[in-house]
Amino acid sequence: MKYILITAVLLLTTGLYAQAQELYVFTEPASNMAAKSIGVRLTNEGIFDGKGMNRTIPELMLSFNKNLMTHVQGFFSDMDGKYRLEGGSIYAKYRFLSVDGTQRHLRAAAFGRLSSSKRPVYTEDINLEGDNSGVQGGIVVTELLHKLALSGTVAYNKAFVSDSRKRIGVPQADQLISYSLSSGYLVLPVVYKNYNQPNFNVYFEMLGKTNPENGKTYVDFAPAIQTIINSRTRIDLGYRFQVAGDIPGRYNRNMYLLRAEFNFFNVLK
Amino acid sequence: MPFFPGAKAAGKIPYFIYFLINSIITCIRFHRLHSNQRADASFITGKTNHIFMKTFSYFIIFAALFISKVSFAQQITKAEVQVNGLTCSMCSRATETSLKSLGFIDSVTPDLNRNVFVLAFKADQPVDMDQIRDKVQDAGFSIGDLSATMNFKNTAVDAEGIAQVDGNVYQFTNTKSKTLDGPVTAQVIDKDFITSSAFKKRAAELKSPAYLTGKGLIAGKETRIFHLSI
Numbered sequence: 001m002k003y004i005l006i007t008a009v010l011l012l013t014t015g016l017y018a019q020a021q022e023l024y025v026f027t028e029p030a031s032n033m034a035a036k037s038i039g040v041r042l043t044n045e046g047i048f049d050g051k052g053m054n055r056t057i058p059e060l061m062l063s064f065n066k067n068l069m070t071h072v073q074g075f076f077s078d079m080d081g082k083y084r085l086e087g088g089s090i091y092a093k094y095r096f097l098s099v100d101g102t103q104r105h106l107r108a109a110a111f112g113r114l115s116s117s118k119r120p121v122y123t124e125d126i127n128l129e130g131d132n133s134g135v136q137g138g139i140v141v142t143e144l145l146h147k148l149a150l151s152g153t154v155a156y157n158k159a160f161v162s163d164s165r166k167r168i169g170v171p172q173a174d175q176l177i178s179y180s181l182s183s184g185y186l187v188l189p190v191v192y193k194n195y196n197q198p199n200f201n202v203y204f205e206m207l208g209k210t211n212p213e214n215g216k217t218y219v220d221f222a223p224a225i226q227t228i229i230n231s232r233t234r235i236d237l238g239y240r241f242q243v244a245g246d247i248p249g250r251y252n253r254n255m256y257l258l259r260a261e262f263n264f265f266n267v268l269k
Numbered sequence: 270m271p272f273f274p275g276a277k278a279a280g281k282i283p284y285f286i287y288f289l290i291n292s293i294i295t296c297i298r299f300h301r302l303h304s305n306q307r308a309d310a311s312f313i314t315g316k317t318n319h320i321f322m323k324t325f326s327y328f329i330i331f332a333a334l335f336i337s338k339v340s341f342a343q344q345i346t347k348a349e350v351q352v353n354g355l356t357c358s359m360c361s362r363a364t365e366t367s368l369k370s371l372g373f374i375d376s377v378t379p380d381l382n383r384n385v386f387v388l389a390f391k392a393d394q395p396v397d398m399d400q401i402r403d404k405v406q407d408a409g410f411s412i413g414d415l416s417a418t419m420n421f422k423n424t425a426v427d428a429e430g431i432a433q434v435d436g437n438v439y440q441f442t443n444t445k446s447k448t449l450d451g452p453v454t455a456q457v458i459d460k461d462f463i464t465s466s467a468f469k470k471r472a473a474e475l476k477s478p479a480y481l482t483g484k485g486l487i488a489g490k491e492t493r494i495f496h497l498s499i
Binding site: 021023031032033034035036037065066095098099100101102103104105144186191192193194195197199228231232234263265266 | 354357358361362369382410411
């Protein structure tokens with residue numbers, strides 16, 4: 001509760017004097033990419049858990065029209081010894097609500113994900129970006145209110161646990177509810193002059209999951225910084241850490257993330 | 270000798286038009302001849318050889334094409350589009366790239382702080398304002414205001430407030446029974462050219478089915494009608 005209060009104060013105060021941005025690092029906003037555009041991402045996750053592990057996620061993003069876009073991801077890691085391809089994921093997002101005003105908007109979108117992973121199951125946590133096979137469905141609402149932007153996500157995660165991936169003594173969760181609250185703001189430039197000015201954004205996100213069967217919960221805080229070069233290329237650096245609750249054996253409890261994203265607007269026919 | 274029938278009346282029409290028509294007729298007659306006849310075509314005086322004549326005729330055809338293109342007077346010369354729902358320069362760049370894909374747009378000049386894009390149009394292509402709206406929406410945003418600079422040439426606005434120019438039908442909401450001449454800045458107030466709340470307000474004021482749909486019957490045909498406020 002204490003953390004939630006601190007966060008609410010943080011979100012409100014940062015939002016009041018800064019221009020909000022919604023290119024979140026650990027979650028996706030309800031807004032889509034521009035229609036007929038392609039984005040390419042390369043993400044590296046460094047996990048500080050015992051020996052230290054790395055996961056690399058190449059990602060292709062396509063937007064078919066103003067409402068529908070998709071992400072295709074591959075997962076490579078050294079988490080089970082040798083660095084190898086461990087799985088992939090397809091994510092689609094459909095924007096069903098869009099209300100625009102001058103420098104403000106409200107968007108809502110529904111999303112779904114289908115993931116596959118070769119990794120054995122070591123934890124009750126379900127991470128469909130590399131660790132588990134499964135499906136996810138959820139809703140995201142993003143609001144930009146002049147200088148304050150907030151985004152909230154709620155999703156249901158269902159893991160496919162095959163017997164060969166089970167490990168004796170590890171409790172199996174096959175479903176989790178995940179939720180997040182994100183905020184971001186633009187620090188630089190204070191006044192725009194042209195597209196080539198680098199933008200500098202700061203983000204703060206809260207990420208949580210709950211197992212509806214046994215009530216096990218965790219909440220992470222995830223601060224991040226971002227720079228956007230030439231209004232086209234985005235570099236993210238973030239760190240997430242657990243502040244409340246626990247689900248034993250989590251991989252992404254203490255994790256940094258480094259990402260480069262390249263956008264190609266209006267290139268699809 | 271000239272082949273234009275009304276040669277003696279030439280003084281009454283601008284000389285270059287007389288010259289052009291005369292040259293075109295000469296060229297058409299020349300092209301109709303078989304090649305063996307060209308060399309001694311009786312209407313080509315003296316030593317003019319047919320290679321020169323051919324070059325000259327192509328020049329005239331190109332010139333005629335050029336002049337006919339210029340005769341399409343671009344009616345909408347400029348538009349200022351204020352785009353709603355965006356604050357970041359990446360979003361602006363996506364919007365600008367989307368707009369630039371339209372063939373009739375010559376240039377896009379953004380004002381990143383006001384989220385305004387100033388559009389300049391090519392002189393020889395008609396402007397389709399609905400496509401501008403679609404491209405802004407494709408980028409994920411919407412038009413909050415589109416004000417176009419329109420060049421009218423003694424255009425009559427009838428008692429209903431309707432004017433027709435180059436196949437476009439404009440319904441003026443605040444002017445009627447008037448002749449428009451010269452540049453006029455007009456705001457397009459149709460759906461998705463203003464905020465949805467402003468549209469609802471206007472719809473309640475105007476109480477017009479054509480305003481709600483953006484379409485109406487003009488000379489018995491369903492036609493796109495742009496509603497303008499000047």
